[in-house]
Amino acid sequence: MHLSFPAGFLWGAATSGYQIEGAADADGKGPSIWDRFTHTPGTILHGDTGDHACNAYDPARLSADLDLMVELGLKAYIFSAQWPRIQPDGRGPANARGLDYYRRVVDGLHERGIVPILTIYHWELPQALQEKGGWLERDTVERFVAYAGILHGALGEQVPYWITQNEPHTSTWEGHGGGRHAPGLRGERNALTAAHHLLLSHGRVVREFGAAATGGKAHYGAVLAITPVRAADPASAADRAAAHRVDGEQNRLFLDPIFRGEYPEDIRARYRTLTDDFAFVRPEDLAIIHTPSDFLGINYYTPTRIAAGPDDRVLLRGPLGPRTAMDWAIDPAGFHEVLTRVRQEYTGQLPLIVTENGASFRDYLDPEGRCRDTERVDFLRDHLREAQRALADGVPLAGYCVWSLLDNFEWDSGYRERFGLVYVDYATQRRVPKESFAWYQGVIRANALEVGG
Ligand code: FCB
Numbered sequence: 431m432h433l434s435f436p437a438g439f440l441w442g443a444a445t446s447g448y449q450i451e452g453a454a455d456a457d458g459k460g461p462s463i464w465d466r467f468t469h470t471p472g473t474i475l476h477g478d479t480g481d482h483a484c485n486a487y488d489p490a491r492l493s494a495d496l497d498l499m500v501e502l503g504l505k506a507y508i509f510s511a512q513w514p515r516i517q518p519d520g521r522g523p524a525n526a527r528g529l530d531y532y533r534r535v536v537d538g539l540h541e542r543g544i545v546p547i548l549t550i551y552h553w554e555l556p557q558a559l560q561e562k563g564g565w566l567e568r569d570t571v572e573r574f575v576a577y578a579g580i581l582h583g584a585l586g587e588q589v590p591y592w593i594t595q596n597e598p599h600t601s602t603w604e605g606h607g608g609g610r611h612a613p614g615l616r617g618e619r620n621a622l623t624a625a626h627h628l629l630l631s632h633g634r635v636v637r638e639f640g641a642a643a644t645g646g647k648a649h650y651g652a653v654l655a656i657t658p659v660r661a662a663d664p665a666s667a668a669d670r671a672a673a674h675r676v677d678g679e680q681n682r683l684f685l686d687p688i689f690r691g692e693y694p695e696d697i698r699a700r701y702r703t704l705t706d707d708f709a710f711v712r713p714e715d716l717a718i719i720h721t722p723s724d725f726l727g728i729n730y731y732t733p734t735r736i737a738a739g740p741d742d743r744v745l746l747r748g749p750l751g752p753r754t755a756m757d758w759a760i761d762p763a764g765f766h767e768v769l770t771r772v773r774q775e776y777t778g779q780l781p782l783i784v785t786e787n788g789a790s791f792r793d794y795l796d797p798e799g800r801c802r803d804t805e806r807v808d809f810l811r812d813h814l815r816e817a818q819r820a821l822a823d824g825v826p827l828a829g830y831c832v833w834s835l836l837d838n839f840e841w842d843s844g845y846r847e848r849f850g851l852v853y854v855d856y857a858t859q860r861r862v863p864k865e866s867f868a869w870y871q872g873v874i875r876a877n878a879l880e881v882g883g
Contacts, residue, residue: 433818434878440545440829441874442506443499443851444786446552446596448480449838451512453487457527460518462554463564463605467612478844484836485859487531494861496538498852499835502867503874506545508785508831509535510552510596513577520556520573524580532581536588547785547831548585549593549653550578550635553601553612560613565606565624568710574631575638582639586648593727593785594635597655598628599680610842619704626710629687633719641724653727653785654684656772658764659734662747668738675700676736676744689776691720725828726777727785730765730813732758754789754809756847762812769820769827781826786833787813790840790847793864801853801864810866814879832870836861 448464455461468479485491499507513520515528532548539546551574559570582592595601604611607621615624632652637643640650659677661669675696682694693716698708732754735747749759769782789809793801810832821827837850845856851870853862873879 431881432878433815433881434876435818436821437877439877440506440783440831441504441870441877442508442545442547442829442831443502443504443835444508444547444831444833445486445835445838446510446549447512447515448483448552448554449834449840450484450486450836452480452482452485454479454481456487457515457531458518458525459512459528460514460520461557462512462514463557463560463612464554466557466560467614470614473614474842475844475846478839480839482856483839484854484856486836489534491859492534493538495836496535496542496544498861498863499539499544500542501863501871502835502851503871504544505874506547506591506829506831507539507835508547508549508593510549510554510593511581512554513551514554514556514558516580517556517577519558521559521576524584529580529584532585536585540588545591546589547591547593547783548581548589549596550574550581551594551631552596553605555613564613565601565627566615566620568627568630571627571631571634575634578635578639582644582648586639586644590647590649591725591783592635592639592648592650593653594632594650595628596653596785597729598625598632598652598684599655601628602683603679618701622701622705622708623710625683626708626715629684629719630715632688633715633721636723637718637721640721642722649724651723651725651727651783652684652688653729654681654688655729655731655786656681656685656768657732657734658761658767658771659736662735662737662745666738669736672738672744673736676734680734685772685776687716687719688723688726689720691716723780725781725783726772727783728768728772729786729833730768730784731787731789733761733764735759754805755792756790756843758789760789760809760812762816765813766816766820766823769817769825770823773820773825779826781828783828784817784830786831788833788849790849793837793848793850793853795853795855795862799862801862803864803866806851806864806866807869810870811879811881814873815881818879
């Protein structure tokens with residue numbers, strides 16, 4: 431079967447600053463919460479850090495990576511600016527050398543005919559702002575708007591798509607609730623306070639710099655990781671209720687305020703006492719968060735299986751069936767489910783972009799020097815097939831980006847997990863395109879997917 435995609439479909443790949451750049455303190459960059467966190471013993475597998483990562487900050491490396499993108503045939507590339515490169519301590523004038531790096535990325539993409547998609551925040555808060563309370567403080571929203579303003583002022587004409595916040599649910603629950611990510615805080619009250627300020631920062635920036643405010647050149651939207659949350663035992667009412675609650679915390683907590691201007695009533699009720707009735711919400715906030723976005727980015731990886739536990743707890747159940755190296759269930763149908771749900775319940779005709787989809791496998795170079803990641807080819811093919819089915823069902827999908835262009839620093843898992851279309855030998859920084867690279871190249875060239883059956 432030949433499954434074609436719409437003309438102009440944005441075929442892309444994604445990366446983020448801390449995960450690839452290295453050069454942790456080059457050219458006046460200040461420390462971020464991730465620099466601090468990774469240097470805290472016991473946080474990251476093997477004590478890995480992003481100090482060097484893929485060395486993508488290096489000018490020669492940057493231009494070689496941009497050439498790889500051309501070879502791949504990319505139409506779009508998602509990358510993130512690290513806030514403390516632009517403002518080393520999170521406030522004040524721009525650090526020109528930091529800004530120049532992102533200018534070089536954007537110019538390099540334009541020279542090669544690739545559309546830049548810039549993520550303003552992929553979790554790299556300046557450590558100096560963390561010391562003032564970070565996302566628990568409302569003032570961080572003001573600082574974020576000022577930082578976004580510097581980027582928009584410098585690159586607003588050249589960058590057509592801007593991502594305000596990448597996966598606020600991860601910053602919320604991993605960074606401020608469970609402590610697995612920077613800044614390593616815990617507790618639901620912290621998590622919900624951070625969530626509100628992350629959402630507010632998104633709304634403020636869309637309102638100030640989005641297409642409606644600035645004449646349509648630059649499009650602004652958030653990226654949400656949407657997860658189908660399933661009851662471990664669908665016949666159990668308790669498991670279904672537990673799954674509904676997790677859906678509220680993972681998905682609706684972000685979708686409802688952005689697209690309906692309200693927090694989910696069940697979540698508000700559950701945390702009313704703990705948060706003094708969401709005391710951090712001011713009267714105008716929800717209208718700001720509800721400012722119409724220009725698009726929504728969706729990251730899809732895997733569904734979650736939930737069972738009801740004792741004492742009102744929820745239990746995460748292991749995946750059924752095939753899984754990736756990270757032990758994430760491989761569930762292409764969940765991708766279709768997510769895209770159609772978001773369209774039906776929230777976004778209607780708003781353009782959607784799949785900003786991340788991909789998988790980690792135990793990739794290695796074989797004796798011939800090749801990386802034959804056939805599992806990744808199967809994964810991507812099966813997921814793209816579902817994206818195509820969603821398009822056929824009327825989902826206004828404008829693009830699809832693979833996570834990731836390169837193997838890179840995978841947060842608390844360090845360098846163990848490899849998600850790239852390109853294998854990175856970290857010791858030498860040599861890049862070796864994997865089998866999936868050649869396969870994706872063919873898809874982009876044909877603007878279509880060839881599948882059997
Ligand atoms: C997403 C993140 C991205 C990467 C992938 C695997 O949650 O946005 O940085 O770590 O997962």
